[in-house]
Amino acid sequence: MSSERLLNVSGLSKRFGGVVALKNVDGVSVAGETLGMIGPNGSGKTTFVNMVSGHIRPDAGTLQFAGIDIAGKTPHELAEIGLCRTYQAVRVFSALPVQQNIDNARLLLAHRGLNSAELKELTEWLRLDTRLEAAAGSLTLFEQRRLELLMRLVLKPKLIMLDEPVGGLAVTEVIEMIQLLKELRARCSIFVIEHTMRVIRELADRVMVLIAGEKVADGPPADILRNKRVIDEYLGARHA
């Protein structure tokens, strides 16, 4: 992958009523690089993700993806230019079979999308090939998260934003998921928003730290873990 600039955010700000959710946040991500974002609850991570994925409009600042201005674009317009996200609380079409979930994701690109061989390979890699007939709601949480990934990969995106991808998973599943995401990086750039430091440490090339709506640090995980302000205000001494 070339070093194309994907996400380019500067001066992003948002308030809800009297509460400042985001204040002047900058950030850049480059193709091939795995960006991470951490921060305590209420730090603005969710607002940031919702803004970049088209659910909220920014009050101020610029929001660009692959050189295109995306402020105010709807989620489907973003999917069309290669930006998609998964949800903190996993979202699949529960009442529909897994196969239909996948087919729904294939509607966007239709004949320009993956061919059957590529799709088969993806389905097997994500170990969903035996579950195609089952209703998506009957899958385990881990399987549903894998289905989410499959549905995004079918869109042939440039960047997938993963909102707490290991949330709710058992410890062994977390380890498996981290491994999956490492392999995922070869197929598509990812941006991981997480609570669990372990995930960020193993996956991210660079980490943005949000505290109370402001970006307080931006660098490789090793540097972040040694950053005094980050330790004081978020991680606590035991992580140092």
Add this chain to the structure above:
Amino acid sequence: MKPVSDRALWIFAAAALALPLIADGNKFLAFVLGMTYISLLWATGMNLMYGYVGLMPLMFAGVAGIAGYAVVHLTRELGWSFWVAMPVATLMAAIAGVALGLPSLRLKGFYFTLCSLVIQTVLTLAFIFFPTYTNGDTGINQIAPPDWFGGRLSGLGLELMIALFTVAGILICAWIARSPLGQRFVAIREDDILAEAIGIRVVRCKIIAFFIVSLYAGVGGCFYSVYIGFVSPRAFDVLVSMNIWLFVAFGGRGTIAGPIIGTAILAPIPFLLQDLQAFKDILSGVLIIVVTLLMPGGIYGAWLARRRRVQQAGVDSACVQESRV
């Protein structure tokens, strides 16, 4: 749910076209059949919106009324042929349907239903209080049957024509259900936020749905006018919308067979109860409550679920047999 098979569709089409011929001897039966077909055409449209997209458009009857009144006006006042007036009136209704539906696009669930109920009420009030086009509450009677090669198309001929349009309507609906557009509708019904996130243009699909559904309402409205020969605001009020919804919900929404079953069972009943309007209302109301609380999938949905359970039991017992070996 597996899509309906082609063979089933052709069998239905053949039966639907044959029935008017069979019923031809008995005027009353033939009339009930004709009205049932118009109701089925309407139910198919309602099913597209309610069963496939997941929204409950209570202004359906009002939109049908726009076409119904328009076709009378165009044939009587302007002397047009029915076969020119009908497409024009239907198009008018479809445009009105989209225009009226646009504002409610962002609303969901109960708010959407309430908004459509308000729009229906406004339409009914408009039908009553703008008598220049509609003759108000009195209605317009003695509407002539459609012109046909110098004469008039009525009786068996008209019923066959209505049957033809109804069958075509159902075939088109089945085609849409199988198409990518139909897939998009179902995705929107199941989770419209997720649908948007995976690249489906939800707003555009809803507008398309409004347009198509209004076409069904409009065609039905046009044939209603010339078949019954009399229109009034009551013919296109909220009770009618609720009834059409009931045909779909009772039979089984989101399937092709469901509305057919529901309409076949429920549509003839008011004609058998004739003048007992109050009883019709009560029965309707009871059915609405029963269907909502006890039969969310309708008759056909319950049958499908039962068949799945029986099949699953068969599979389970086969597994048990195998493990015993």
Add this chain to the structure above:
Amino acid sequence: MTDAQILILMSTLSTGLILGAIFALVAAGVTIVYGCVWLPNASNGQFFLLASLAAWTFTASFGWTSAAAAVGVLVLGTALAYLLEWTLIRRLYDTPNRNVAYFVVTLGLTQIMTGMFSLTYAKWSDQFTLPPIVEGITMFGPFPMPNNRLFVMGVSLLVLVLLFVLLRYHPYGRALRAVFQNREAAALRGVNVRAIYRLSFVLGSVIIFLGGILFALAYSYDLTVAWTMSITAFAIMIIGGPGSVVGALVIGMTFGFTQAIVSIFASPTAATFSYLGAMLLILLFRPSGLFKR
């Protein structure tokens, strides 16, 4: 000001106050049930009419006094509300998106009640009037005000105040508001959510019945009030903000005065048109309504 102008002013004022209070009551009942149980009651107008007609039956057929009739209807109404909750309403407490299902169920209920009324009351009379609960007339300057209307005005305003006080200061009221705002949090704080649902449905319904009784005591009416009241109550609830009792009170009074003023120049249907229009505007541009819950 001339006497004639004073008369018109006072007449409009009193009609506005009475109608406004009754509208506010019914809308408050509807909004409590919607905000708490998530039940939009499309048949609220029918409930309203039922209470009015029952009161008429007690006075006209059984020969009771209006006061006795009012009490009788309230008692029966409370029982009916409990019965409805027990048979129908509680079935959907655990269903997500139950507001649509409830709305449809109450639409069905509306049809049933409309049918039953046209089979019975429609055949018995065109207009229904109750004997005055308090006899006589009080003069406010040149303006004669029937005492029974004065009574209704007083009682309605009193009930509104009591309702407001109940919701703001009484523990039940606070529990109710807690469930309005966040039922999981309320459950965690030890609120028995299902009991609150039941109480709210009964309270809301009884308030609607009370509105019907008070209306019947003040005015004579026909069967169309059901439909008009349903639209008005929903319009008030949506504009005021679903779940907001304050909103119901304020907008209810506004509508009451609007109706009183509009009736001077035009038919009541014009008022209905304007309610529908206002409701549509709010639904489109500010679905959460004007007041917070």
